[in-house]
Amino acid sequence: MNTLNQDATIEVPSGTHEIRITRDFDAPVDKVFRAHNDPELVAQWIGPKYLENVECTFEARHGGTWTLIQRDPDGNEHGFRGVVHGDPTPELSQRTFEWLGMPGHVSFETMRLEDLGDGRTRVHASSVFMSVADRDGMAESGMSVGVNEGYERLDELLATL
């Protein structure tokens, strides 16, 4: 049995505007797939815990739309939205992604789920941005709030789960 890599691997291929994330889960493909496609489930895990997911929709079909609104402890809301491209399958899910804090700067996301056997799954996620500046801007959205709090907060959070 291969060891599960439960620390996300993040790659930034040089000369591209892409970010790739690889992460293993101790759960079968169908569960990981549902956790990404059922908005009620997505709302339970997307983002750090201190960001409240106040709205989460996802139409898992070609041409469907998705939205996510996250509220930080100061009451600021961070909105995201996009369109699903092709019917999502475990082999290939594709969608566009736009942070409303930087409207018009749309990235394209793909996700592939790899069956590792023994009820385990590897997620291969990719985001292709329009430019390096867009990619960096993304990291400055709601995503940046967590960094100061660091992992101490995460440890605390995990202890309460």
Added chain:
Amino acid sequence: MGMTDDQLDLVFGALADRTRRAILAQLSRADTNVAGLTELFDMSQPAVSKHLKVLEVAGLISRTRQGTMRLSHLEAEPLKDATSWLADYRTYWDESYRRLDDLLTRMD
């Protein structure tokens, strides 16, 4: 977002090379002249100079003259700008995925 697209390209381009990363690691310990780097990395002087030029254009090092010696000095700020967004991204996804781990154990 302290840097422009072009600046970031230069920084990431400069960092893409293993020898240049090793040179930066050396400069993080002490300012060093070309002769010193040539000896440390067992490379020709023109090859070292070429790498230093790339690092200088990217703003990752500055060069100062001390008597007859020209010392290279690490400039940490662009490095910090270029990596901070990645740290933010990592934190976001690490935390999200740890929550997903937990959710997956609770799903039917």
